[in-house]
Amino acid sequence: MSTQQQEQPDTQEAPADPEMKGAESPQQERLEKKEQGLAEAESVDESDVEGESVHLKVFRYDPEVSGKQEPRFDEFHVPFEKGMTVLDALIFARDEFDSSLTFRHSCRQAICGSDAFFINGSQRLGCKTQISALQQPIRVEPLPHQEVVKDLVVDMDHFYDQMHAVEPYFQQEDLPEGELEEQRQDRENREKVKMSTRCIWCGACMSSCNIAAGDNQYLGPAAINKAYKFAMDEREDEEIKEHRLRILEQEHGVWRCQTQFSCTEVCPKDIPLTEHIQELKREAVKKNLKFW
Amino acid sequence: MSQSYNRGLIEDFGRWKEFSAGMWAWIFHKFTGWMLIGYLFTHIAVLSTAIGAANGQMMMVGGEEVNVFTGTIQGLEGLFIVRVLEVGLLAVAVFHILNGVRLLMVDLGIGLESQDKSFYASLILTGAITVASVPTFLSGVGF
Numbered sequence: 001m002s003t004q005q006q007e008q009p010d011t012q013e014a015p016a017d018p019e020m021k022g023a024e025s026p027q028q029e030r031l032e033k034k035e036q037g038l039a040e041a042e043s044v045d046e047s048d049v050e051g052e053s054v055h056l057k058v059f060r061y062d063p064e065v066s067g068k069q070e071p072r073f074d075e076f077h078v079p080f081e082k083g084m085t086v087l088d089a090l091i092f093a094r095d096e097f098d099s100s101l102t103f104r105h106s107c108r109q110a111i112c113g114s115d116a117f118f119i120n121g122s123q124r125l126g127c128k129t130q131i132s133a134l135q136q137p138i139r140v141e142p143l144p145h146q147e148v149v150k151d152l153v154v155d156m157d158h159f160y161d162q163m164h165a166v167e168p169y170f171q172q173e174d175l176p177e178g179e180l181e182e183q184r185q186d187r188e189n190r191e192k193v194k195m196s197t198r199c200i201w202c203g204a205c206m207s208s209c210n211i212a213a214g215d216n217q218y219l220g221p222a223a224i225n226k227a228y229k230f231a232m233d234e235r236e237d238e239e240i241k242e243h244r245l246r247i248l249e250q251e252h253g254v255w256r257c258q259t260q261f262s263c264t265e266v267c268p269k270d271i272p273l274t275e276h277i278q279e280l281k282r283e284a285v286k287k288n289l290k291f292w
Numbered sequence: 293m294s295q296s297y298n299r300g301l302i303e304d305f306g307r308w309k310e311f312s313a314g315m316w317a318w319i320f321h322k323f324t325g326w327m328l329i330g331y332l333f334t335h336i337a338v339l340s341t342a343i344g345a346a347n348g349q350m351m352m353v354g355g356e357e358v359n360v361f362t363g364t365i366q367g368l369e370g371l372f373i374v375r376v377l378e379v380g381l382l383a384v385a386v387f388h389i390l391n392g393v394r395l396l397m398v399d400l401g402i403g404l405e406s407q408d409k410s411f412y413a414s415l416i417l418t419g420a421i422t423v424a425s426v427p428t429f430l431s432g433v434g435f
């Protein structure tokens with residue numbers, strides 16, 4: 001991001017795709033709502049901040065430099081541009097002011113999941129958070145409840161371990177006959193797991209969870225959501241689903257969830273995490289209560 | 293990466309201003325649940341003076357001799373602070389019940405999209421019921 005972009009109009013705005021409107025599926029409604037939200041976010045005092053600078057307060061820590069071992073906040077003033085995201089501002093600060101400022105990012109379009117930060121007190125993707133929607137100074141910190149490796153970079157190993165703990169792969173043994181036969185999923189079933197498939201492994205949910213903070217072994221919302229995707233997939237046999245539920249109903253599984261909705265609130269992909277966890281709780285109970 | 297920094301829990305309670313509805317609901321529910329347990333013990337303690345009363349133990353209240361059960365209850369009810377605590381107990385119980393019903397709905401997966409609204413509704417209703425109860429609880433001491 002450089003200063004020449006000033007002339008470029010509206011590059012970051014959501015495309016007003018006419019084909020998306022009209023039809024009345026839940027997904028379309030969601031998209032419409034979202035676009036509205038986006039429009040609102042972007043209309044917030046855009047004229048006020050235009051031409052002004054963005055005031056960032058960024059958490060800094062570097063174990064390898066003796067003067068930086070004590071965590072502190074650095075302030076940056078970055079020129080504002082229309083459509084600027086927190087990630088854009090950080091990139092500007094790094095490229096123009098302090099090349100040692102460290103943070104992960106890649107896609108810049110909310111799909112790689114590498115830039116979840118703690119921005120103004122909540123877990124958000126830097127690339128999906130408009131500066132104009134935030135109060136200044138903008139406080140950018142690494143994700144809470146994870147060890148800080150350097151500046152905004154946290155250790156994600158534990159999060160990935162939990163994701164893998166739920167066996168996130170298809171385990172159906174009985175495959176359809178015929179060499180070219182596919183394992184088809186019907187539309188309703190696909191619709192049911194749709195939202196759960198959208199996880200980008202950003203770790204925002206886990207970081208926001210008060211229970212995960214206190215219980216390091218808790219699977220966490222993202223892993224449970226991942227398990228939901230497979231447990232609810234009807235192409236897997238009943239025994240495999242039971243096996244999945246056995247993993248989930250362990251001491252540090254679904255029953256740790258206290259329905260605080262923190263994860264659902266921060267998930268940048270709008271996955272109804274609490275809803276999925278609750279549904280798995282009910283599935284687990286149903287599995288164990290067999291009167292019929 | 294030889295070293296990393298554990299920020300611990302500093303970002304938790306210091307950030308109460310940023311807590312969301314569901315988080316507050318959880319904190320209040322825990323708090324009220326344990327308050328109710330605490331009350332249960334006081335309640336048992338007070339009621340158990342009935343054992344003494346059954347054995348004929350007596351005490352003096354305002355120059356009159358009454359049995360210990362009646363005396364204890366009358367003595368406590370005569371204290372302004374006890375009346376205030378009773379209002380508090382009602383508030384705690386009402387919130388716990390209303391939010392408890394909300395949590396049961398959440399467990400059943402009903403109305404998950406309005407979980408925050410139902411929390412605010414529990415709060416407002418608790419407030420209203422508490423205020424409405426004040427004249428009843430404070431009659432004879434404050435009012």
Ligand code: HEM
Binds near residue numbers: 388389391395
């Ligand atoms: C109609 C009355 C009540 C309802 C509907 C109710 C509902 C609930 C529910 C649903 C929970 C679970 C919360 C969760 O899922 O995290 C709970 C927790 C609890 N309740 Fe109640 N409750 C009621 C009365 C009481 C009473 C009378 C007491 C005390 C004597 C009490 C003490 C507690 C405690 C200690 C907890 C656990 C709090 C915690 O540490 O998480 N509740 N209640």
Ligand code: SF4
Binds near residue numbers: 204
């Ligand atoms: S569930 Fe949402 S918040 Fe959690 S890791 Fe996946 S995308 Fe991120």
Ligand code: FES
Binds near residue numbers: 107108110112114128
């Ligand atoms: S940079 Fe890829 S999700 Fe933000």
